[in-house]
Structures are given as structure tokens and as C-alpha cells.
Amino acid sequence: xxxxxxxxxxxxxxxxxxxxxxxxxxxxxxxxxxxxxxxxxxxxxxxxxxxxxxxxxxxxxxxxxxxxxxxxxxxxxxxxxxxxxxxxxxxxxxxxxxxxxxxxxxxxxxxxxxxxxxxxxxxxxxxxxxxxxxxxxxxxxxxxxxxxxxxxxxxxxxxxxxxxxxxxxxxxxxxxxxxxxxxxxxxxxxxxxxxxxxxxxxxxxxxxxxxxxxxxxxxxxxxxxxxxxxxxxxxxxxxxxxxxxxxxxxxxxxxxxxxxxxxxxxxxxxxxxxxxxxxxxxxxxxxxxxxxxxxxxxxxxxxxxxxxxxxxxxxxxxxxxxxxxxx
Numbered sequence: 001x002x003x004x005x006x007x008x009x010x011x012x013x014x015x016x017x018x019x020x021x022x023x024x025x026x027x028x029x030x031x032x033x034x035x036x037x038x039x040x041x042x043x044x045x046x047x048x049x050x051x052x053x054x055x056x057x058x059x060x061x062x063x064x065x066x067x068x069x070x071x072x073x074x075x076x077x078x079x080x081x082x083x084x085x086x087x088x089x090x091x092x093x094x095x096x097x098x099x100x101x102x103x104x105x106x107x108x109x110x111x112x113x114x115x116x117x118x119x120x121x122x123x124x125x126x127x128x129x130x131x132x133x134x135x136x137x138x139x140x141x142x143x144x145x146x147x148x149x150x151x152x153x154x155x156x157x158x159x160x161x162x163x164x165x166x167x168x169x170x171x172x173x174x175x176x177x178x179x180x181x182x183x184x185x186x187x188x189x190x191x192x193x194x195x196x197x198x199x200x201x202x203x204x205x206x207x208x209x210x211x212x213x214x215x216x217x218x219x220x221x222x223x224x225x226x227x228x229x230x231x232x233x234x235x236x237x238x239x240x241x242x243x244x245x246x247x248x249x250x251x252x253x254x255x256x257x258x259x260x261x262x263x264x265x266x267x268x269x270x271x272x273x274x275x276x277x278x279x280x281x282x283x284x285x286x287x288x289x290x291x292x293x294x295x296x297x298x299x300x301x302x303x304x305x306x307x308x309x310x311x312x313x314x315x316x317x318x319x320x321x322x323x324x325x326x327x
């Protein structure tokens with residue numbers, strides 16, 4: 001956050017008009033952030049609330065919108081509300097969580113003890129989490145949220161969340177992370193503004209990464225898939241993200257295959273997401289299933305002479321052509 005002007009100048013030059021941040025809130029787990037210990041502050045590793053306020057002002061001045069990554073399904077076991085509930089059955093927050101007789105003693109996100117799930121059917125917990133959504137829209141004028149593990153809470157919660165966020169900013173954009181089958185995803189139409197398109201991501205990697213789908217098969221799948229959802233239900237596309245091996249890693253740094261995949265991605269109707277560094281050739285040394293953790297696909301951004309300037313020019317042109325076609 002402290003390098004605001006220089007980094008935003010780069011993104012503006014590239015043609016980016018929306019930034020989706022990984023979680024920026026205080027979190028005990030380094031390089032992760034999906035276990036939030038305080039929903040109203042900034043992780044000190046990234047800066048301060050004043051730094052974030054400056055970033056938003058600078059981004060908006062450049063016509064760039066800012067989306068936060070918000071985790072509503074679970075939080076850190078170090079969060080004060082959970083700690084209070086853990087210490088005392090009489091805590092006012094006791095029913096905000098799912099305590100049980102399991103080995104861990106409470107329901108968690110995928111069995112991870114440091115991430116207890118929140119009982120958002122409890123009225124007070126529900127109102128609190130919805131208030132968190134309103135807080136960043138109201139106090140800092142963020143432009144919306146990517147909502148982690150959205151299916152964990154079901155469609156009903158998001159109807160209430162979206163209505164409250166719309167009351168703060170009618171133009172905010174809310175899209176969820178839901179990896180389940182399209183019929184289940186359609187249950188969120190009218191409750192969220194859209195979803196990350198994991199099914200097109202998988203098809204793009206099959207066709208241009210692993211070679212297990214032909215390009216004509218990909219085109220037919222893409223047409224059927226996009227026709228299945230309403231046109232105003234926005235489905236952003238991507239080639240890679242923070243939870244998977246980078247595209248360049250799976251194609252063994254074959255940048256021609258990356259270019260073909262990116263061209264196909266940018267022809268799709270959903271807004272294209274570029275995972276930071278893909279545009280300059282950032283890859284990884286070993287993969288998610290090669291005995292290493294997810295941090296392998298979360299290496300630092302490449303700057304200066306480390307960037308592949310030919311690839312960067314390709315992406316800049318790709319973005320310019322798409323923006324021109326949408327005018």
C-alpha cells in the first residue's frame with residue numbers, strides 16, 4: 001500500500017480498470033489472510049488505514065476501481081469474539097459459532113482448527129457480518145467484494161448482504177467464489193452480481209494448458225456454458241489464481257501457449273482477470289502437488305529487468321483491443 005503512485009501508474013498504463021486485492025485484514029497466518037482477526041483494520045505488513053485511504057483516492061483518480069477479498073464463512077481462532085466464546089459458555093458470542101463434541105471442539109473450515117466457521121443464521125452474527133460489508137463501502141468507498149467460499153453460507157445470506165451493500169453503494173459489485181456445478185451456481189442469480197468462472201478456467205487449461213480438450217471442443221463448451229447463465233450475471237474468467245499452479249508452470253514456460261490461452265480468454269464475454277505477474281512471465285519452481293504449499297504460486301511480483309517486456313506488450317495490446325471492442 002505504501003508504493004501507491006508507482007504501482008498504480010503501471011496498472012493504469014497496462015489498461016487495468018479494477019484491482020481485486022487478496023485479504024488485507026490482520027491475520028495470524030502469513031501470506032494467507034483468509035483467517036481474519038480484525039475485520040475493521042489493515043494488516044500492518046501492508047500499511048495502515050491511512051495508506052489504504054490514499055490508495056483508494058489514487059486509484060479512483062485514475063479510473064481504477066478497488067475490490068476487497070472478504071471472508072464471511074469463517075474467521076481466525078484468534079479473533080476476540082471467538083476467543084471470548086471459547087473461554088466461556090456464557091459468552092454473548094457463544095452461539096455465533098458451532099461448538100460440538102468433535103476432536104477440535106467446534107465446526108471449522110475444512111477441518112482447520114485456526115478457522116472456526118461463523119453461525120450466520122444467528123441474528124446478531126448475521127447483522128455484524130453484514131455491517132462489515134457496509135463498513136468498507138461507507139468509510140473507504142471500496143467498490144465491492146470478491147466473496148470467499150460463498151457457497152458455504154448458501155444463497156439466502158447473500159440476498160441480505162447484497163441488499164445492505166446496495167444501500168451503501170448502488171454501484172458496488174459483489175461476486176462469489178463457488179466451484180460447484182452450474183445448476184447450483186444458478187441459485188445465486190439475483191443474490192450476487194456474479195461468480196468467478198471456474199468451469200471456463202478448467203476448460204481453458206484443458207484446451208491450452210494440458211491439451212486434453214481440442215480448441216473446437218473448447219469453443220463449443222464455452223458457448224453452451226455462457227448461454228446457461230443470464231447475460232447480466234457477470235462471470236469473470238481467469239487462467240490461474242492464488243489457489244492453483246500458475247498457467248506458465250503447467251505449460252513449462254511455453255509463452256506461445258499462454259498467448260493462445262489469453263487470446264481465447266479475452267474473447268469470452270466475462271471480464272478477464274489477470275493474476276498478478278502472469279502478464280510479465282511470473283511462474284514458479286515446483287507445483288502445488290510436488291511437495292510444496294500454495295505459496296509457490298504466490299511469489300513476489302517481477303519488476304524492472306526481470307519482466308518479460310514482449311509478453312507485457314502483448315497483454316497491453318490485448319487489453320486495449322478488448323476495451324475498444326466494448327465501447
